[in-house]
Amino acid sequence: MSDTKTKRLNQIFDATLRLTGEVGIAGLKMSNIAQEASIATGTLYIYFENKEELLNALYFKLQKESVPAIINDISHLAINIQLYKMWKIALERLVDNNLRIIFLEQFVISPYISESNKQIDIGFKNYLKQILEQGKSENLIKDANSDMLITLIIGFVRSFSTQIVNDCSGQLTEKSIDESFSICWDAIKK
Amino acid sequence: MSDTKTKRLNQIFDATLRLTGEVGIAGLKMSNIAQEASIATGTLYIYFENKEELLNALYFKLQKESVPAIINDISHLAINIQLYKMWKIALERLVDNNLRIIFLEQFVISPYISESNKQIDIGFKNYLKQILEQGKSENLIKDANSDMLITLIIGFVRSFSTQIVNDCSGQLTEKSIDESFSICWDAIKK
DNA sequence: TGCAACTATGAATAAATATTCATAATTTTG
DNA sequence: CAAAATTATGAATATTTATTCATAGTTGCA
Numbered sequence: 428m429s430d431t432k433t434k435r436l437n438q439i440f441d442a443t444l445r446l447t448g449e450v451g452i453a454g455l456k457m458s459n460i461a462q463e464a465s466i467a468t469g470t471l472y473i474y475f476e477n478k479e480e481l482l483n484a485l486y487f488k489l490q491k492e493s494v495p496a497i498i499n500d501i502s503h504l505a506i507n508i509q510l511y512k513m514w515k516i517a518l519e520r521l522v523d524n525n526l527r528i529i530f531l532e533q534f535v536i537s538p539y540i541s542e543s544n545k546q547i548d549i550g551f552k553n554y555l556k557q558i559l560e561q562g563k564s565e566n567l568i569k570d571a572n573s574d575m576l577i578t579l580i581i582g583f584v585r586s587f588s589t590q591i592v593n594d595c596s597g598q599l600t601e602k603s604i605d606e607s608f609s610i611c612w613d614a615i616k617k
Numbered sequence: 618m619s620d621t622k623t624k625r626l627n628q629i630f631d632a633t634l635r636l637t638g639e640v641g642i643a644g645l646k647m648s649n650i651a652q653e654a655s656i657a658t659g660t661l662y663i664y665f666e667n668k669e670e671l672l673n674a675l676y677f678k679l680q681k682e683s684v685p686a687i688i689n690d691i692s693h694l695a696i697n698i699q700l701y702k703m704w705k706i707a708l709e710r711l712v713d714n715n716l717r718i719i720f721l722e723q724f725v726i727s728p729y730i731s732e733s734n735k736q737i738d739i740g741f742k743n744y745l746k747q748i749l750e751q752g753k754s755e756n757l758i759k760d761a762n763s764d765m766l767i768t769l770i771i772g773f774v775r776s777f778s779t780q781i782v783n784d785c786s787g788q789l790t791e792k793s794i795d796e797s798f799s800i801c802w803d804a805i806k807k
Numbered sequence: 808t809g810c811a812a813c814t815a816t817g818a819a820t821a822a823a824t825a826t827t828c829a830t831a832a833t834t835t836t837g
Numbered sequence: 838c839a840a841a842a843t844t845a846t847g848a849a850t851a852t853t854t855a856t857t858c859a860t861a862g863t864t865g866c867a
Contacts, residue, residue, distance in 0.1 A: 431834095431844090453643035454728035457825060467846045472826065533723060538644035571796055574784070578776045579800060586772030590764055606761055610769060614804035621814090621864095647855060657816045662856065 436474060438464045440485050444526040452482070452533040482539045489527055490547050494520065495554040506562040507612060513555070514584065514608045521588035522599045528585055552577055559615075569617055576615050583611055626664060628654045630675050634716040642672070642723040672729045679717050680737050684710065685744040696752040697802060703745070704774065704798045711778035712789045718775055742767055749805075759807055766805050773801055 442464035446455055457478055461468040475481040490496075494517050501509045521528060534540055555577050562568035569576065587607050591597040632654035636645055647668055651658040665671040680686075684707050691699045711718060724730055745767050752758035759766065777797050781787040 435844095448726065451643065451723055451727045452641060453645070453723065455643075456823090468825090469827080469847065470845055473844065478825070529726070533641055533643070536638065536719070537641045569800070571800060572793075574780055575777065575793075575797060575800070578780045579773045579797075579804075582772035582774075582776030583769045584772075586768045586775075587765065590768045594764070603762075603765075607765060610759070610761060610765070610804050614769075614800050625814095646853090658855090659817065659857080660815055663814065668855065 432474075435466075436484075438466070439471065439474060439481070440488065443481070443485055444524070444530055447530045447533065448526045452530070452537050452539070455482075479539045479541070482534060482537075483541045483544050485530070486534050486540065486544050487547070489531055490544075506558060506565060506567050507616075509558050510562075510580075510612070511608055513558075514580075514611065515604050517584050518588055518591075518599060518604055518607070521584065522591050525588055525592040528589070552581070555580060567617055569615055571615075579614055580611060583607070622664075625656075626674075628656070629661065629664060629671070630678065633671070633675055634714070634720055637720045637723065638716045642720070642727050642729070645672075669729045669731070672724060672727075673731045673734050675720065676724050676730065676734050677737070679721060680734075696748060696755060696757050697806075699748050700752075700770075700802070701798055703748075704770075704801065705794050707774050708778055708781075708789060708794055708797070711774070712781050715778055715782040718779070742771070745770060757807055759805055761805075769804055770801060773797070 439460065442460050443455065446459055446463050450459075455478075457471055458468050460481075461471050471481065475484065494513060498513065498516060501512055504512070535545075556573055559568055559573050559576055563570060563573075591599055591603070629650065632650050633645065636649055636653055645668075647661055648658050650671075651661050661671065665674065684703060688703065688706060691702055694702070725735075746763055749758055749763050749766055753760060753763075778789075781789055781793070
């Protein structure tokens with residue numbers, strides 16, 4: 428893919444994410460996306476067949492970039508270190524661009540999502556589950572239902588990042604990463 | 618308000634919530650809402666000026682029914698009991714109708730929300746904050762940032778209820794309420 | 808029962824929004 | 838540099854969806 432094309436696509440994707448944060452997927456109009464991306468409406472149709480395809484392409488891209496997809500192998504590390512690393516990366520990425528979550532959560536139950544995109548959900552969950560199961564077998568993690576623990580972790584990381592983003596003075600510092608992880612760890616440790 | 622009218626309104630609101638769960642606020646069409654509620658499209662306009670008003674009325678109703686609005690005074694109880702009671706009620710209501718959350722979360726950033734409805738957010742947060750601050754002063758709660766703790770609690774209760782609902786075999790039992798609360802309590806207790 | 812007031816219907820119309828396309832600008836190629 | 842190829846434009850058109858309204862059914866009341 429040519430450099431210009433990649434750049435243009437990102438311009439469109441960024442605009443779409445920003446707008447989703449303002450008006451939700453319900454409020455997305457092709458004309459607004461174009462305006463936000465500083466291009467003409469017609470230009471959108473050079474890059475995408477239609478609105479549905481644009482949104483599905485963005486969804487696919489965000490899934491491809493999800494944390495498990497990009498993290499290096501950490502399976503040799505201690506469980507709590509593995510979790511800490513994931514925690515940190517997830518927080519950093521979400522705070523860097525919290526709009527991802529808004530888009531992803533809304534898109535999966537929107538009328539736009541394609542059948543093939545319904546299938547892919549790389550996400551945290553499977554990856555986390557493995558780690559937690561291992562942790563349980565090593566007697567480091569509470570013997571509670573894994574799905575419940577995963578739920579706790581994901582719920583917390585999402586709402587914590589949202590809070591950081593919404594709080595004007597909010598900054599993600601080493602301290603707040605550590606403090607939040609420590610709370611999370613207290614919740615799940617044996 | 619006459620009995621018939623109340624019934625009809627609930628019929629419309631229920632249909633809207635169900636549809637929101639399927640297609641999000643982005644996919645809501647007046648014709649579909651009518652169909653889902655088993656009435657004619659035109660009938661919707663007897664009860665509501667337009668789509669925007671319908672959605673805002675639903676939002677207002679859900680806010681009015683939020684946990685802090687309905688819970689009896691529990692301020693005389695011990696902190697962990699207060700929290701447990703709120704936890705239980707919140708879970709029960711969300712599991713009973715998890716669609717509330719989907720609707721509320723999407724609606725607040727939709728193009729439909731009115732200025733006056735932007736103001737009301739009875740929600741958990743203020744109520745929880747009071748309780749937590751008291752708990753800190755009594756040395757029962759971690760001395761972490763209150764907003765962070767609130768975020769943890771809300772994030773967990775939301776995603777836990779979503780999980781219960783999505784898991785076909787999922788049932789909210791006394792055991793799972795207690796188990797989930799205990800995890801949460803471990804996270805925030807001193 | 809018959810009349811008035813209220814409620815419901817859904818096809819017709821209006822409004823909003825997606826998409827196209829003739830034209831123009833820009834970039835690439837020889 | 839000129840021609841060809843590519844990319845961009847935004848007003849015009851097509852499509853979707855909200856809203857209206859003439860008509861019909863229902864309910865309550867004398």
